Amino acid sequence: MTDLGPIKVSGLSYSYGRKVALEDVSIAVRPGRFTALLGANGAGKTTLVSLLCGLLASQRGTIEILGFDAARNLRAALRETGVVFQQQTLDLDLTVQQNMTYFAALRGLSGGRATERIQACVSRMGLDGREGEKVRRLNGGHRRRLEIARALLHQPSFLILDEPTVGLDVEARAALVDHVHALCRQEGVALLWATHLVDEVWLDDDLIVLDAGRVRAAGPVSEVLAAQGCPDVLSAFRKIAGMSGTNASVEAEA
Amino acid sequence: MTARATPYLVCLLGILWREALRFVYQRGRFIAALVRPLVWLFIFAIGFRSILGVSIVPPYETYITYETYIIPGLVAMIQLFNGMQSSLTLVYDREMGSMRVLLTSPMPRWFLLLCKLMAGTFVSLIQVYLFLVIAELTIIDLPLAGLVLLFPVLVVTGLMLGALGMLLSSTIRQLENFAGIMNFVIFPMFFLSSALYPLWKVRESSNLLYWICVANPFSHAVESIRFTLYLKPDPIALAVVCGSLVLFFALAVLGYDPKKGLVRRRVAD
Numbered sequence: 001m002t003d004l005g006p007i008k009v010s011g012l013s014y015s016y017g018r019k020v021a022l023e024d025v026s027i028a029v030r031p032g033r034f035t036a037l038l039g040a041n042g043a044g045k046t047t048l049v050s051l052l053c054g055l056l057a058s059q060r061g062t063i064e065i066l067g068f069d070a071a072r073n074l075r076a077a078l079r080e081t082g083v084v085f086q087q088q089t090l091d092l093d094l095t096v097q098q099n100m101t102y103f104a105a106l107r108g109l110s111g112g113r114a115t116e117r118i119q120a121c122v123s124r125m126g127l128d129g130r131e132g133e134k135v136r137r138l139n140g141g142h143r144r145r146l147e148i149a150r151a152l153l154h155q156p157s158f159l160i161l162d163e164p165t166v167g168l169d170v171e172a173r174a175a176l177v178d179h180v181h182a183l184c185r186q187e188g189v190a191l192l193w194a195t196h197l198v199d200e201v202w203l204d205d206d207l208i209v210l211d212a213g214r215v216r217a218a219g220p221v222s223e224v225l226a227a228q229g230c231p232d233v234l235s236a237f238r239k240i241a242g243m244s245g246t247n248a249s250v251e252a253e254a
Numbered sequence: 255m256t257a258r259a260t261p262y263l264v265c266l267l268g269i270l271w272r273e274a275l276r277f278v279y280q281r282g283r284f285i286a287a288l289v290r291p292l293v294w295l296f297i298f299a300i301g302f303r304s305i306l307g308v309s310i311v312p313p314y315e316t317y318i319t320y321e322t323y324i325i326p327g328l329v330a331m332i333q334l335f336n337g338m339q340s341s342l343t344l345v346y347d348r349e350m351g352s353m354r355v356l357l358t359s360p361m362p363r364w365f366l367l368l369c370k371l372m373a374g375t376f377v378s379l380i381q382v383y384l385f386l387v388i389a390e391l392t393i394i395d396l397p398l399a400g401l402v403l404l405f406p407v408l409v410v411t412g413l414m415l416g417a418l419g420m421l422l423s424s425t426i427r428q429l430e431n432f433a434g435i436m437n438f439v440i441f442p443m444f445f446l447s448s449a450l451y452p453l454w455k456v457r458e459s460s461n462l463l464y465w466i467c468v469a470n471p472f473s474h475a476v477e478s479i480r481f482t483l484y485l486k487p488d489p490i491a492l493a494v495v496c497g498s499l500v501l502f503f504a505l506a507v508l509g510y511d512p513k514k515g516l517v518r519r520r521v522a523d
Contacts (some may be wrong), residue, residue: 053358057512078360087351091272093279098272105268106359106366108261 006031007052007158007190012061014047021047022213025061029158029192029206034184036201036221037194038237039210045194046086048210049162052192053083066157082151086162086194088143090135096122096146097131100153107154121149125179141172148180152187159184162194173200181205198233207233209240216240265361266369273373276343277380287335287381288388291328295389299324311452313484322394325386326480327449332385333378333412334472338440340374341419345426357510364507371420371503375412382408400483407482407492411475414495417502418471424509447473448480471498 007029014022022044029035039045050056052063054074063070065077090099100122104114122131125145135143144164151159161180165173177200184191193200201207207224209217217224217240221233230236277284299321314322347353356366383401390396422435444450446463447470457464467473474494481488 053354055354055357055512075360075362078358081358083354083358085351085354087354089351089355091276091352094272094275098275102268102272103355105264105271106356106361108264108361110260110264110268 006066007192008062008064009048009052010062010064012048012051012058012063014044014051014056014059020213022051025210025213025215027208027215027218029190031157031190032185032188033190033206034181034202035190035192035206035208037192037208037210038196038198038201038233039194040196040241043196043210044213045196045210046162047213049083049085049160049192049194052160053081054078079154080157082154082156082159084144084147084151084159084161084164086164086166088147090143090146090150092136093134095132095134096127096138099135099146100131100150103150104153109154117153117155121152122146124152124183125149139172140168141176144168144172144176145179148183152183157190159189159191160194161192163196164193165195165197165200173197198237201233209237211241262361262365265359265365266372269366269369270373270376273370273377277377283339284381287332287339288385290335291332291385292388294324294328294331295321295393300393311454313481313486323452324450325389325394325396326483327444327447327476329382329385329408329479330411330415330447330449330472330476331444332381333375333408333415333475334440334443336374336378336381336412337415337417337419338422338435339419340370340377340416341423341426341435343374344370344420344423345428348423349428363510367420367507367510368503371413371416374416374419375409378412378416379405379408382412396483397485400485403485403487404479404482407478407487410492410495410499411478414471414475414499414502417499417506420506421502421509424506443470443472446470447476449473449476471495474498 009025009027012022012025013020025044025048027035027037037045037048047056051058052065052070054070054077058071063077066080068076068080070077091102094102097118100118101114104110104118109117118131122128125148127142127145127149130138130142135146138146148159148161148164151161164180165176168176180191180193181202183189195201201221203221205221207217207219207221208215209224217227217236219227225231225233225236228236228239230239303320344353347356356370357363359366386396386401390401418439422439426435446467448467449472453464453467453473456467471494474491477488477491478495481491
């Protein structure tokens with residue numbers, strides 16, 4: 001993987017007290033590419049996501065988002081970043097439109113510009129006609145779509161999704177993965193998709209394998225598979241985790 | 255208005271609007287907030303009227319009934335509970351994740367927290383004025399000019415108590431721990447103040463308790479409201495309230511700073 005991508009993380013480390021969560025992590029995410037951050041539970045994915053969006057401050061290393069150093073200019077970096085958290089963050093008592101309007105206001109968008117963007121994003125995520133519905137009435141898959149629509153509202157160049165398929169049934173999960181892959185290609189957005197499910201990683205994606213807080217492999221999926229001499233992502237992950245001695249496991253749901 | 259200021263105003267209005275919607279959807283919260291001081295006024299105060307006479311003390315120019323005395327304390331109580339309710343909401347938002355949406359906005363974090371504070375105060379003002387209208391229509395005569403003059407003071411006292419709630423929310427790990435706030439913050443603050451009894455009466459019983467009451471910023475909030483309501487603003491009490499507001503808000507901003515704050519581990523949980 002090139003290290004000249006617009007999103008660059010170099011030598012990033014983070015500890016919770018004595019517990020090391022990330023150790024010397026260096027990654028890059030390229031525009032228009034679906035980059036899967038694959039790791040077992042506890043590998044450090046959510047810590048990395050929290051650092052990328054400024055919820056945690058890095059203790060060592062640097063994060064650069066489209067030329068903005070996140071430590072020095074977090075606000076400029078956040079302007080270019082959209083995030084979908086693992087935990088759902090919608091206001092269930094508000095409608096689709098109200099949730100979007102609130103988020104638009106947090107980004108300083110209002111009036112015609114906000115209305116236009118809300119309509120475009122809701123439509124882009126296939127939620128047309130549901131603007132007046134309370135979020136509580138949406139199913140899990142549609143709530144996730146709404147969160148992605150919300151994250152796209154300010155037209156970010158970098159989109160982070162932290163285990164966005166958690167809690168979805170197989171069908172909704174597959175539909176969401178398809179939808180986001182298409183979105184990434186069509187919008188040209190640099191996309192980081194944190195997951196522990198190998199079947200969400202496609203052969204033409206970029207892959208970062210995170211295990212016990214360290215990057216064990218990174219690059220286009222085909223190159224990682226070739227380097228490991230494995231036919232698929234699951235066996236490559238098992239081999240990598242086995243070599244590192246952690247024997248962490250990921251899932252291959254059908 | 256400059257183009258630079260507009261996104262800030264949009265953000266402030268958005269947060270106020272969301273808080274107002276929440277307020278409308280959570281009618282139970284509103285009714286509970288109103289019933290609490292009314293119970294104190296119509297049951298506790300009237301019950302104690304004959305036992306607890308209040309002599310002539312500033313700002314009052316004549317003997318007053320006990321329910322007249324405790325009105326400012328009950329107004330401050332509404333704001334105290336509202337501030338703590340906002341703190342509870344912040345902890346809930348953090349547990350439910352919606353706090354992350356707020357904190358990943360590109361607006362300065364101190365500004366976002368200030369907007370939240372203003373939204374909570376806005377809700378408390380509605381509750382306070384509704385309570386005062388009910389009190390005025392039933393058993394108390396309140397000066398109309400005092401009610402008008404009270405508005406800016408209520409904004410400051412509401413912000414101060416909200417900032418305290420915000421500071422506390424940055425130290426609470428889980429929603430379940432909020433019960434501790436009731437026992438260790440709300441009740442001591444309320445009872446160790448001039449809300450229910452004049453401080454000279456407290457001094458007659460215990461000098462130590464008197465000084466604790468004097469040091470309690472909530473006492474100064476109560477006295478600011480009391481003196482302003484009777485058109486005799488107390489600059490010292492107001493200065494203490496303003497100073498406490500600045501201190502609590504600055505500490506709350508630090509508490510929510512991922513580099514220095516107490517919430518840094520919690521947001522990533």
